[in-house]
Every structure is written in structure tokens, then in C-alpha cells.
Amino acid sequence: MAEVLVVVEQLDGVVAKPTFELLTLARRLGDPVAVVLGAGADEAASALGQYGAGTVISVQDPAFEEFLVAPKAEALAQVVQSVQPAAVLLTSTLESKEIAARLAVRVGSGLITDATDVRSDGSTTQTVFAGNWSVTAQVRTGVPVITVKANSTAAEAAPVDAAVRELPVTISEASRTARIIKSEPKKASGRPELTEAAIVVSGGRGTGGDFGPVEALADALGAAVGASRAAVDSGWYPHSYQVGQTGKTVSPQLYIAAGISGAIQHRAGMQTSKAIVAINKDPEAPIFALADLGVVGDLHTVLPAVTAEITARKS
Amino acid sequence: MRIVVLVKYVPDATGERSFAADGTVDRAAADGLLSELDEYAIEQALQIADEGDDVEVVAMTLGPDDAADAIKRSLQMGASAGIHINDEAVHGSDSLATSTVLAAAIAKAEPDLVVCGMASTDGAMGVVPAMIAERLGWPGLTFGATLSVSGDTVSIRRDGDVASQTIEASLPAVVSVTDQSGEARYPSMKGILAAKKKPVQHWALADLGVEPAIVGLAAASSTVLETTPRPPKEAGRIVPDSDGAGSAALVDFLSAGKYI
Ligand SMILES: Cc1cc2nc3c(=O)[nH]c(=O)nc-3n(C[C@H](O)[C@H](O)[C@H](O)COP(=O)(O)OP(=O)(O)OC[C@H]3O[C@@H](n4cnc5c(N)ncnc54)[C@H](O)[C@@H]3O)c2cc1C
Numbered sequence: 001m002a003e004v005l006v007v008v009e010q011l012d013g014v015v016a017k018p019t020f021e022l023l024t025l026a027r028r029l030g031d032p033v034a035v036v037l038g039a040g041a042d043e044a045a046s047a048l049g050q051y052g053a054g055t056v057i058s059v060q061d062p063a064f065e066e067f068l069v070a071p072k073a074e075a076l077a078q079v080v081q082s083v084q085p086a087a088v089l090l091t092s093t094l095e096s097k098e099i100a101a102r103l104a105v106r107v108g109s110g111l112i113t114d115a116t117d118v119r120s121d122g123s124t125t126q127t128v129f130a131g132n133w134s135v136t137a138q139v140r141t142g143v144p145v146i147t148v149k150a151n152s153t154a155a156e157a158a159p160v161d162a163a164v165r166e167l168p169v170t171i172s173e174a175s176r177t178a179r180i181i182k183s184e185p186k187k188a189s190g191r192p193e194l195t196e197a198a199i200v201v202s203g204g205r206g207t208g209g210d211f212g213p214v215e216a217l218a219d220a221l222g223a224a225v226g227a228s229r230a231a232v233d234s235g236w237y238p239h240s241y242q243v244g245q246t247g248k249t250v251s252p253q254l255y256i257a258a259g260i261s262g263a264i265q266h267r268a269g270m271q272t273s274k275a276i277v278a279i280n281k282d283p284e285a286p287i288f289a290l291a292d293l294g295v296v297g298d299l300h301t302v303l304p305a306v307t308a309e310i311t312a313r314k315s
Numbered sequence: 316m317r318i319v320v321l322v323k324y325v326p327d328a329t330g331e332r333s334f335a336a337d338g339t340v341d342r343a344a345a346d347g348l349l350s351e352l353d354e355y356a357i358e359q360a361l362q363i364a365d366e367g368d369d370v371e372v373v374a375m376t377l378g379p380d381d382a383a384d385a386i387k388r389s390l391q392m393g394a395s396a397g398i399h400i401n402d403e404a405v406h407g408s409d410s411l412a413t414s415t416v417l418a419a420a421i422a423k424a425e426p427d428l429v430v431c432g433m434a435s436t437d438g439a440m441g442v443v444p445a446m447i448a449e450r451l452g453w454p455g456l457t458f459g460a461t462l463s464v465s466g467d468t469v470s471i472r473r474d475g476d477v478a479s480q481t482i483e484a485s486l487p488a489v490v491s492v493t494d495q496s497g498e499a500r501y502p503s504m505k506g507i508l509a510a511k512k513k514p515v516q517h518w519a520l521a522d523l524g525v526e527p528a529i530v531g532l533a534a535a536s537s538t539v540l541e542t543t544p545r546p547p548k549e550a551g552r553i554v555p556d557s558d559g560a561g562s563a564a565l566v567d568f569l570s571a572g573k574y575i
Binding site: 070109110113128131132133134144180182264265288295297302313 | 328329332333334338352409410411414433434436437438439440441442443445446448449450452453454455456457458460470473474475476477478479480481482483484485488493494495535536537538539540541542543544545548550551552553554555556559561562564565566568569570572574575
């Protein structure tokens with residue numbers, strides 16, 4: 001059967017959940033082969049094997065850490081030349097989308113980004129125009145390069161033994177131009193990763209700057225915290241938690257929007273959530289049109305009451 | 316120094332956006348405008364021009380006749396000149412063909428720096444800047460929350476999820492900036508009047524040496540098989556929060572959905 005490359009998202013060998021989803025989708029197209037760009041392949045191998053990757057290709061080069069994106073794309077192009085896969089799947093992160101873009105140019109392939117489904121014939125589904133339209137598309141030139149959004153499918157195990165194979169690559173001078181001269185790690189929130197979480201609780205301008213009630217409810221639910229751009233622009237919450245067109249796209253089982261009006265650019269980032277709850281004191285807020293349940297009220301009363309009830313039920 | 320800012324004319328996101336029969340964006344369905352995310356790119360370029368001597372800011376667009384509006388708006392904001400690439404053969408081009416045409420146009424315009432928005436507000440792929448950098452073999456510094464140029468060095472701050480990075484490269488380079496880079500200015504009355512006298516060049520594929528056969532819908536490397544509007548969401552339950560009824564309904568909802 002044809003091989004399908006899956007580019008692994010991992011940190012120190014700990015594989016991110018969307019990679020397991022990709023492996024699950026890859027099995028519809030052929031035999032998944034995982035590619036780890038950078039250190040961590042040996043540590044990641046057994047987890048990748050759990051989801052059907054019989055082969056883990058380990059590609060390492062110091063340029064991956066020293067320069068932005070281009071070296072990874074060049075390396076991946078060499079993996080594609082060597083493996084001749086039926087398709088390449090990547091997660092829709094900022095970096096991986098860019099790797100995908102550069103790879104498509106390098107190998108002369110068609111590119112589909114932000115797919116929410118990949119079928120066995122290679123056709124994909126995307127939601128566009130802020131989630132208002134659904135598009136089915138298919139690559140018809142070269143090895144299809146497809147990036148898939150996190151939470152698009154449920155990861156299903158299919159255990160095999162994973163063998164790690166080193167693949168040497170050569171990185172040209174042309175890829176060593178955008179140098180990373182400083183990197184300041186960000187503090188982890190200790191909560192689930194926003195794009196991967198099953199539940200997201202987001203706060204907007206209606207929080208008035210106090211995200212305490214939003215965070216407390218999120219913690220009671222084991223959820224991630226999100227924010228609208230208005231909240232981020234006001235400096236109330238970091239930009240990496242922004243949901244929407246210029247932030248993250250999330251597709252959780254449940255999205256709770258508190259004090260968020262529901263502007264089109266915000267909806268672009270959350271409209272595909274399976275269930276949506278809105279808490280807003282304005283009964284006319286557009287967010288209510290999306291909500292499975294809407295509570296018209298002050299979030300500063302509603303959220304703490306809900307959090308207290310959940311905590312009471314737990315104990 | 317010459318800066319080329321890539322700008323796109325897009326259907327208004329707050330209007331009724333839809334698809335034409337050939338699977339391309341229906342430009343007649345909604346009013347068009349300069350993609351808001353490109354305004355941040357123009358702003359950053361203008362700030363470099365404000366601070367430096369002899370900096371020329373050229374707004375470049377690829378699009379049909381009405382895309383001239385995107386150039387016009389850029390000139391009103393303060394860009395010094397425009398380049399409008401307009402060729403019927405381009406209709407329906409995918410990101411790969413778009414980047415081919417733009418890379419050829421940039422090579423012809425010979426800028427020191429190319430500044431782009433982080434993504435268009437219609438296609439929203441966010442890949443064209445990286446593709447152009449790859450095609451030109453220039454450094455690509457993407458998703459900058461800040462942008463600065465000093466001498467022939469350009470640098471950005473890129474705020475990722477795990478780290479905030481500072482990236483540096485030598486010119487010429489391709490940069491994209493995010494909506495975190497700072498509010499874009501509004502055109503002033505003076506800017507609007509001045510824009511009328513600014514030069515706009517019109518280029519076709521032949522001027523760029525790009526074969527029409529490799530662009531457009533027929534040459535696209537992926538095909539749209541189907542476009543369907545999302546069915547309108549069924550109205551949910553709306554509960555006013557009087558006497559705690561709202562929080563009780565929410566707890567019931569969470570419990571019924573097995574979220575707690
Ligand atoms: C190019 C572009 C990109 C953008 N990208 C994004 C993006 O990625 N993400 C994003 O979110 N936005 C984005 N925006 C901004 C977007 O248009 C809206 O301005 C923004 O989403 C509004 O945030 P908000 O809902 O928190 O604030 P508002 O629209 O001000 O709404 C606040 C809501 O809180 C309610 N409220 C106030 N007090 C309370 C209370 N005590 N209890 C309950 N409810 C209360 C109000 O009734 C109101 O509905 C973008 C805009 C542009 C132009």
C-alpha cells in the first residue's frame with residue numbers, strides 16, 4: 001500500500017494530540033509514515049506506533065533551531081523525494097502551514113490548508129467564510145500536501161511496532177537566511193492546549209478585564225481558556241489565547257462564550273464547535289444566533305454560580 | 316529604499332460572501348474592499364518611510380479591474396505609487412499560481428523589502444508570503460508582531476505558542492505582519508487628494524514573462540468539487556438569568572451533555 005507522510009508535532013518526544021488525529025486520517029489513504037523534524041523521534045516512536053505509524057523517519061539538522069521554517073521545508077522535500085508518498089499531512093499550525101506552503105512550491109504539488117476532513121480518495125472538506133460555507137476539494141497536481149485542523153476527527157488507536165529510521169538531509173545556504181536570534185519561552189498555562197481542548201471557555205470585553213470567573217469555570221470543567229480580540233487588545237489576556245480570524249481556530253465539543261458579542265471575525269474561529277453556549281447581558285447579541293443555549297445575564301453572576309454548582313457536585 | 320506592499324481586494328467579510336458557479340469567490344455577491352489585514356502591512360511600511368530618508372512605498376495588487384480600489388486606498392493612506400497586475404488569464408488562480416505571478420512582479424519591481432498582511436480575509440490561507448519567499452529565494456520573516464529595518468537588516472518579533480522569537484535577515488526579504496503590529500492610519504483629506512496624482516502602473520502577464528497556461532482556474536493544482544452553504548443553525552434555547560434560572564439552565568445543559 002502507498003505510504004502517507006505525517007509530519008509530527010512534538011516537544012521533547014511528547015507527541016501532540018492532533019498528530020494522532022492525522023495518523024488516523026492517514027490510514028484512510030495508505031500506510032502512515034511519521035516524520036519527526038528535529039530531536040525526539042526515539043522518545044515519540046512508541047506513541048506514534050500506537051496510532052499506526054510503522055515507520056518513524058527521524059530528520060535532524062541544527063538549522064531547524066537556528067533559522068525560521070525554510071530548513072524544515074527543504075528537509076521535508078527531501079523526505080518526499082525519498083519516500084514518494086501518496087500524500088503529506090500536517091497539522092494546521094502557523095509553522096506547519098508554512099512548511100506545507102514551501103514544500104508545495106518545492107515539489108510542485110497542490111496544497112490544501114485547514115481541512116476538517118480527508119477522505120480515502122484524498123478529497124477534503126474545509127469550512128470557509130467564517131464557517132458559513134463548506135468546500136470539498138481535491139489536489140490534482142503532484143503529491144497532495146494537506147494541512148488539517150486540530151480536533152477534526154477522533155484519534156483511533158491501531159497499534160503497530162514503530163521502527164525509527166534516520167534520514168540524512170542537506171540544507172542549502174538559501175534556507176539559512178531568516179535567523180532566530182532570540183527565543184523567549186512562554187509560560188505554560190497548565191490548562192489544555194486551546195486548539196486541542198474538548199471544552200473552551202472564552203471571555204470578551206464583557207469581562208471588564210477580570211478573567212477570574214472565566215478561568216475558574218474553565219478549571220472546573222478541565223477546559224482551555226480563550227479570549228476575543230477586544231479582550232486581547234485591551235491587554236487583559238495574551239494574544240496566543242485569541243480565538244478568531246487572526247487568532248486560533250477551535251473546534252471543541254463545547255465552546256462557552258462569556259461577554260463576547262459574536263463578531264464575524266470571532267465566529268470564524270469557533271463556529272465549527274459541536275455545541276455553543278453564550279452568556280451575554282444583551283439579548284440582541286449576535287452570538288445568541290449560534291448558541292445551543294444562551295443565557296441572558298451578567299457573566300459575573302452566572303459564571304461563579306455555575307462554577308460553584310459544578311464544584312459542589314464533584315465533592 | 317523601495318518597499319513593495321502586497322495588497323488584496325476582497326469581498327467584505329460583513330457582507331454575504333458566496334461562491335460563483337466555477338467554485339471561485341463570487342466577487343459580485345458582496346462589496347469589495349482592501350483586505351483589512353493588508354492595512355497593517357501598509358502601516359508598517361509607512362512607518363519605515365516616515366522614519367527613513369528616501370523610502371518609496373509601492374502598493375502592488377493582483378486582481379481584476381475593481382481591485383484598483385485596493386491600490387487607491389493604499390495610496391490614500393500614504394503609499395507613493397501603485398502597481399496593478401491585471402490579466403484575465405489569472406482568474407481562478409490558486410495560491411501557487413498567485414505566488415508565481417507575484418514573485419515575477421516583485422522581481423521586476425526590484426524592491427528591497429516586501430511587506431504582506433498575515434493572510435487575506437477571504438481565502439485566509441496565509442501561505443502566499445512564504446511561497447513568494449521560497450520562489451524568490453529571499454528570507455521569509457512571517458507573522459511579525461513588530462517590524463523594524465536598520466541598514467540592510469530587517470527584523471521581526473514572532474509570537475508563537477511556546478516562545479516569542481526575534482528573527483533577523485538581510486535585505487532583500489519578504490515579511491508578513493499580524494494585526495498585533497499596530498492600528499493602521501486612516502487616510503487624511505490631504506492623503507485622499509494627493510492619491511489622485513500618484514502614479515499607478517498596469518502590468519499584464521506578458522510584462523512579467525509568465526505563461527498564461529500555468530495560471531488560472533484550468534491550471535489550478537487543486538479543484539473545488541463542491542461548495543455548500545452551511546445550513547442555518549437551529550435556534551437554541553435562550554434563558555434570561557432571573558433568580559438564577561440562567562445558571563441553573565447552564566448546569567443542566569452541562570450535565571445533560573456529560574461535560575460534568
Ligand atoms: C481584520 C480583523 C480581524 C479580527 N480578528 C479577530 C479575532 O481573531 N478574534 C476576535 O475575537 N475578534 C477579531 N476581530 C475583532 C472583532 O471584529 C470584534 O471587534 C471583537 O471580536 C469584539 O470582541 P468582544 O465580543 O469581546 O467585544 P464586544 O463586541 O464589545 O462585545 C462585548 C459583549 O459583552 C457583553 N457584555 C458586556 N458586559 C457584560 C457582562 N457583565 N456580562 C455578560 N455580557 C456582557 C456585551 O453585551 C457585548 O455583547 C477582528 C477584526 C478585524 C477587523
